[in-house]
Amino acid sequence: MSQALIRKLQNFVKLSAAEQRAIERAGSERVRRIGAHEDILREGDKPNGALLIVDGWACRYKYLEDGRRQIVGFSVPGDICDLNVFLLKEMDHSIGSLTEVVVADLSRETLEGLMSGSTRIAHALWWDNLVANAIQREWTINLGQRDAVERMSHLFCELFLRQKSAGRAQGNSCDFPPTQAELGDATGLSTVHVNRTLQQMRSADLITLQNKRLVINDIDALMRQAMFNPSYLHLDRDGAHLDAND
Amino acid sequence: MSQALIRKLQNFVKLSAAEQRAIERAGSERVRRIGAHEDILREGDKPNGALLIVDGWACRYKYLEDGRRQIVGFSVPGDICDLNVFLLKEMDHSIGSLTEVVVADLSRETLEGLMSGSTRIAHALWWDNLVANAIQREWTINLGQRDAVERMSHLFCELFLRQKSAGRAQGNSCDFPPTQAELGDATGLSTVHVNRTLQQMRSADLITLQNKRLVINDIDALMRQAMFNPSYLHLDRDGAHLDAND
DNA sequence: GTAACCTATTCACATGCGTTAGTTTTTCAG
DNA sequence: CTGAAAAACTAACGCATGTGAATAGGTTAC
Structure with a gap:
């Protein structure tokens, strides 16, 4: 159930089999299925734990x-929404599903158990x-400085790499x-201009986007176009010195 | 030295005299003065603690x-930069001074001491x-959806309230x-358009901005203009149930 | 099977903001 | 006080992107 989260966290630190099982267990306690285009949490709601996206896509947004x-961010499988947000009285933004979504509710106690049970897990969650x-x-930065094509390219790079880091990309x-x-709401562009921009990227043979699948024809060209520097994703095993030895 | 931080944290939870002294002490250990328009930390640097802005303004930015x-954010007195960033290998953005700045270096040990010494302080820092x-x-949201006047108005509201919450506003x-x-780099506008926008706001009698001072002539009008809703700043004593009793 | 409705697409036209290229005012070192 | 540099300000022009409106394909509900 929580394979994507475990895969992703292992980009930071290698987890022991026991630690993986603990995460697995936490992510299977309270699992719900949510239809497409529904709100999972709404601005003003009082949060009482965190959400793990197990399958499907969601987004955080605000009107x-x-x-x-x-839209201020997309959440893909393996993503935790609002870790520790229970310190705040209420949600200052909403979370809605884009597709049908499977989420696991992580209660405050479950999270605290995970983090106190293993320093490595605690560090990985931080x-x-x-x-x-x-x-x-x-x-x-994307919204402030990049033009439409660059902006869209950057978004595609980010979401491809994020899914890849969670074992959710294929080639x-x-x-x-x-x-x-929805792309317009995320990039601050009108739907008309999103369409224009995608046409342009297709005719430059950067990407293929159809049937809810993104194919990146030339990742180097796309990253160059976006001026994408992946270092902000910190995917290079920053916490290697903490790796499990078993 | 760290009055602004203490003032700010008390918006979340009331701290005891001992807790206030502990923060006071942490913020006076290693204090440095930095000239205007210098880099305090640069993208790629390895962080080894956090920074507390004691006096002056800084900004986080990326080229x-x-x-x-x-510019992705301004740091004003009482702000902590990169709490817990020592989990990451290197800085993914830079921090530069706008004015002459006084910072206190908070070592990893100092921070861990503060947080383990008082759950209330730990919660307040989170x-x-x-x-x-x-x-x-x-x-x-500001960069994605608001036009120039709204964007600038929103920025003014944010920074006025943030300074006010740290006891750094006067009336x-x-x-x-x-x-x-610099306002252009923060709002994604050209300097020419920043100038046009400020003229417009002055002639609408929303603000006075001169000699590095911002006077808000009509806060309600400014907030309406910006569609500013302060709830995201969570300044309403969210952690009141944790308040110190002494 | 078809109505209702998303979603993608296209066109014509409008505009907010960027760019270039200045001038004026303020700041500050010496 | 003076000169140089930074900051503020202005004007003319162009373009990236928005708006409104219309069409067409695809999907879902009943």
């Missing part, structure tokens, strides 16, 4: 008073949280369910 | 390969970190040292 919507912050900073392709309207 | 720069994430999300005014070029 302005006048109806404009900004690593994941720090990377989530870095991703959010990168979105700020040069991966799932990619957002509609063009 | 794209072609020289475009995005609260601060969660709020920092929420601010980063809000910047994403309806506060320090505001960024140049128009």
